[in-house]
Every structure is written in C-alpha cells, then in structure tokens.
Amino acid sequence: MVFINTHIIFKIDMIKNIIFDLGGVIVKLDKNACIESFRKLGFEDFGNILNEFVQKGPFLDFELGLLTEDGFRSFIRQNIKNDVTDSEIDKAMSDFLVEIPAKKLETIMKLKSNYNVFLLSNTNPIAIKAVKPFFESSGMTMNDYFHRMFLSYQMKMAKPDVEIFAKVLEDASLKADETLFIDDGPANLYSASLLGYKTLLATQESDLETEIRSVL
16 A cells, blocks of 8 residues: 655555664754763763763763753862853753754654654653754644654663663554664664664665655
C-alpha cells in the first residue's frame, strides 16, 4: 500500500512505527557553543563531562532523572567561583540546542498521518523546556508531532542500554520488527537491533525525507 501526502510518498510495508531520536536527528546541536557558554560562566572543564553519544557523571545522572534541576545547578555552581543565576545556567545548557529545520517538522507530521510516530531521547528537563518552542513555529506543540514521547529522565533509564528499548516496546505495545528506530548514535542503533528493531543512522545534516523513504 502506498500513501501520497503533499508531494511526499511513503510506502507502508512491514514498518508500522517510527521512533525518532531528538538531538542530532531532529534538533541541530552545537556542542562547542554549550561548552563555550559554560566556560564564560567560569566552568572551564564542562566539556569533559560531555561526549558525542555517551554522557557520564552528573550529566548522565541528570538525564537519568537521578539528579533534579536544582541538583544539577548545584553541581554547576560547585565548579564555578562566580555567582551565577539559575537562568544563566539554563541558558548555557540550552545553547547546545540550535534549531529544528522546518522541513524536518513537515516530514515528521506527514509521517504521523500514516505511521505511529514516537520520540525516544536521552534528555533532561532543562533541555526539554528549551526545545519545546522549536516545535511551535507553525502553531502546534511538541506533543502534536508524536503519538508518544519517551524521555530518559522520566523513564529513569537511558540509551544505549537495551532495557530502554525493551521498555518502549512494552509500554507502547509495539513489535520490534515493525518498528524503525532513527538515531545518530551507532551504539544506540546496535542496542535496538539486538531486540529486532529496524534501524537507520541519521545525522543533523541528513535529509530525513530522503533517508527514511529509502528504507520504507
């Protein structure tokens, strides 16, 4: 069966569900801008707690929901001699997030009319507050783009652990072999594939429409 929707053709075969990563797939990221913003606040070594695909230490705890917003800000302040406000810390964190190209939002919404579309992201409450306005350019909300969102800090688990992919299947009543998972992290894709997910490596430079169409 083939659905034609506003000049984009998506073929439905085995795949019934599409799960998107957020940062690096939908949202354009600028790691260096975030590191530089924290450096300006006085946190010279902030870059050491970030990694392209795996976070560690307090940052990972924050994305696992083991550290609250206030707890994360306290950690930041422990590493900064200057007095900084909550909003300054949150702004530095949000500088990691640049934009969502309009075409990606259009593609996701068109897919949602034919597939079950989900979000699975390693993230934290400060980042989610910052990214929500990116989805509102056309008068909709972030929730409007997905049938359901799975966020690491709410689930108390994170990629690339296999358990988070198993939990998504269980909670959403999905079959792995009917589900396409799109991520920019090879380790995350590998873990999902162990459970039978179909996978697609995409980056923030990828043309999502073209890449997804090639595997559907």
